[in-house]
Amino acid sequence: MTTRGYFGRFGGRYVPETLMPALLKLEAAYFSIARSRLFQRELDRLLADYAGRPTPLYLAGNLSERLGFKLYLKREDLLHTGAHKINNTLGQALLARKMEKTRVIAETGAGQHGVATAVACALLNLECQVYMGEVDLERQRPNVFRMELCRAKVVPVTAGSRTLKDAMNEAMRDWVATVETTHYLIGSVAGPHPFPTMVRDFQAVLACVGGGSNSMGLFHPFVRDRSVAMYGVEAAGAGLSSGRHAATLSAGRPGVLHGSYSYLLQDGDGQVQIAHSVAAGLDYPGVGPEHSHFKETGRVTYAAVTDRQALEAFHLLSETEGIIPAVESAHALAYLVRNRKDFAGKVVVMCLSGRGDKDLDEVRRVEAEKEPS
Numbered sequence: 001m002t003t004r005g006y007f008g009r010f011g012g013r014y015v016p017e018t019l020m021p022a023l024l025k026l027e028a029a030y031f032s033i034a035r036s037r038l039f040q041r042e043l044d045r046l047l048a049d050y051a052g053r054p055t056p057l058y059l060a061g062n063l064s065e066r067l068g069f070k071l072y073l074k075r076e077d078l079l080h081t082g083a084h085k086i087n088n089t090l091g092q093a094l095l096a097r098k099m100e101k102t103r104v105i106a107e108t109g110a111g112q113h114g115v116a117t118a119v120a121c122a123l124l125n126l127e128c129q130v131y132m133g134e135v136d137l138e139r140q141r142p143n144v145f146r147m148e149l150c151r152a153k154v155v156p157v158t159a160g161s162r163t164l165k166d167a168m169n170e171a172m173r174d175w176v177a178t179v180e181t182t183h184y185l186i187g188s189v190a191g192p193h194p195f196p197t198m199v200r201d202f203q204a205v206l207a208c209v210g211g212g213s214n215s216m217g218l219f220h221p222f223v224r225d226r227s228v229a230m231y232g233v234e235a236a237g238a239g240l241s242s243g244r245h246a247a248t249l250s251a252g253r254p255g256v257l258h259g260s261y262s263y264l265l266q267d268g269d270g271q272v273q274i275a276h277s278v279a280a281g282l283d284y285p286g287v288g289p290e291h292s293h294f295k296e297t298g299r300v301t302y303a304a305v306t307d308r309q310a311l312e313a314f315h316l317l318s319e320t321e322g323i324i325p326a327v328e329s330a331h332a333l334a335y336l337v338r339n340r341k342d343f344a345g346k347v348v349v350m351c352l353s354g355r356g357d358k359d360l361d362e363v364r365r366v367e368a369e370k371e372p373s
Contacts, residue, residue, distance in 0.1 A: 005193020008296060010289035013192040015259045022179045025099070027194040034095050034198070043091055050123065051086045052079050057349065062320040067336065069343045073323070073352045074218065081146075083326065083354030084203060084214045085116035089185060091202035093120035096183035103127040103182045107171040109136050109164035110281035110328065111143025112354055113187030118152035128152040131170045134162040136280045139362045161274040164284045168258050188213045189288030192259030196288050214353035216290055219300065229301070232291065233335040235277035236304035246275035247304035248287040249295050262289040278307040278366055279327040279359075309334040311363065314356065326354035327363065 005011050005027075013023055033039055047053040055075045064071045076084040089106075096104055104126050108114030114130040121128035130147055134156045137144055147154050160166040168191075175184040189196040189203075203217025215232050222228040237245030245251065252263040257272060265273040265285035275285040294300040305313075310327055313334035318324045325333065329352050336348065356363075 005197065007196070007290040007293035010254070010262050010292040011193055011196060011260050012289075013259060014256045014261065015192050016176055018176055019179060019192075022175075023192055023194070026183075029095060029099050030194050030198050033098050034091065039094070039098070043094055046090050046094070046123075047087065050080060051090060053087075055079060060317075060321050060323075063317065066320065067340045067343070069340070069345060070347045071336065072347070072349045074349060075352055076214065077323070077325065077329075077352050077355035081112065081116045081119055082357060083112040083116065084217070084351070085113045085187060085354075086120070087217070088187065088199050088202040088213060089113070089116040089120040092183070092185045092198070093117070093124050093126060096185070097124050097126060099183065101126070101181060101183040103129070103178065104185050105129045105131070105171050105174050105178075105182055106185045106187060107131045107164065107167040108143075108187065109133070109167065109283055110279065110326070110354075111136070111140035111147070111358060112281065112326075114152070114154070115143050115146045115150075117185050117187070118147040118150035121152065122150040129155060129174070131155050131157055131167040131174070133157045133164060133167045136163055136167070136283070139365075140280055140358055141361070143358050163275070164280070165257075165272065165275065165286070172258065188284075189216045189290060190258055190260060190262070190286055196260065196290055200288075200290065213288070214351050216288060218349075218351045219294070223299065230294075230299065231332075231335065232294075232300050232302045233332045234302060234304040235279060235282040235310070235331060236306045237276040237278070239306055240304060244276040245304065246277040246282050246284060248275075248285060249291060249302040250304045252285070252287075254292065257286040260289050262292045263287050263295065278310060278362070279331065280362075281326070281328040282331065303335055305331050305334040305338065307366070309338065311367065313337055314359075314363065318356075323352070324356035324360075325352055326356050327359045329353045330356075
C-alpha cells in the first residue's frame with residue numbers, strides 16, 4: 001500500500017474537496033495518536049473490560065465430525081453487543097474524542113454497527129446519529145431500539161433501495177456539512193483512505209464478505225503466510241444469474257463508490273445496481289479496496305452462496321452446536337458445507353462475526369413466505 005492509501009490499483013480518496021482536510025487530519029491522527037502506546041493501552045483496557053476480549057477459538061466438535069475436518073470458530077459473537085463491530089467502534093470513537101470531536105455519525109445495515117457505535121458513544125459521552133435504510137430498519141427493529149436506548153438518534157433513509165448503500169450516502173452528506181465537529185465512524189473496510197486501513201487494523205483481532213471488515217481483520221495477520229489459504233464468501237442472494245444478489249467480487253467490476261476505487265455492482269452504463277441479500281449486513285453493492293486487491297492478486301479465494309444455502313447453515317450450526325449465528329456468518333459456513341470435500345483432513349478457522357438474535361424475526365418471516373399454503 002502506498003502512502004496515498006492504495007492497495008495495488010484500488011482505494012484512494014474520491015471525495016469532495018471539503019472533506020479532504022478532514023481526511024488528512026484523520027490520517028495524521030490515526031498514525032500519530034491511535035498507534036501510540038498510550039492510546040493502545042487505553043483501547044486494550046476498553047476491549048478487555050468493556051467489550052470482553054479476548055474471545056475464544058472454539059472447536060466445533062459435533063459439526064467437525066459431520067463435515068470431516070476440524071472447524072474452529074473465532075467467537076466474536078460473544079463480545080458486548082454480539083458482534084465484531086465493537087472492536088472498530090471503540091477504536092474510532094476513542095480516536096474521535098482525542099481529536100476533540102463532539103459528534104459521531106454512522107451508517108448501518110444489519111444494525112450491529114449502529115448498536116456498537118451507539119454504545120461506544122454513550123460510554124465516551126459523544127453525541128451519536130445513525131443512518132439506516134428504511135428496509136433495514138423494518139427488518140432489524142430490535143437493534144433500532146437498542147441504539148435508541150443508548151441515546152443515539154436513528155435516522156430512516158427513504159431514498160434509493162433504502163438499504164446500506166443509501167444509508168452511507170446520507171452519512172457522507174451529513175459529514176460534508178458538519179465536518180468540523182463530526183467524525184464519520186465508517187463500519188467497514190470501505191470508503192476513502194484512511195478508513196480501509198484504520199478499520200482493518202482495529203479489526204485485526206487474531207468469514208463472510210459484505211464491505212469486508214470482519215474477514216479483513218481475520219486475513220491481515222496471515223497475508224504473508226503462504227501456508228494459510230484464505231476464503232471470502234459473498235452473498236449470492238437469489239442466485240448470481242437472477243440479478244438479485246450482493247456478490248460484488250464474483251459478479252462486479254471496478255468503479256468508484258463512497259470515496260474509493262474498488263469492485264462494485266454496476267450496469268453497462270456504470271450505474272450502481274441494487275444489491276440483495278437475506279443478510280442486511282451483506283446487502284451492499286461495493287467492497288473494501290483491499291479485498292479487490294486480494295482478488296486480482298489471487299491471494300484470497302472469493303465465492304458466493306445463496307440465501308437458501310445460508311439459511312440452511314444458520315439452522316445447521318444452531319442444531320449441532322447450540323450456537324445461533326448471524327445470517328452474515330452463516331454464509332461462510334454454507335460455503336464450507338458445500339465444499340466440505342475440499343477441506344477433508346484440514347484445519348479451518350471461521351470468523352463467527354456475530355450472533356443471530358437480530359435475525360430471528362427476519363429468518364422466520366422469510367421462511368414463512370416460502371412455506372406452501
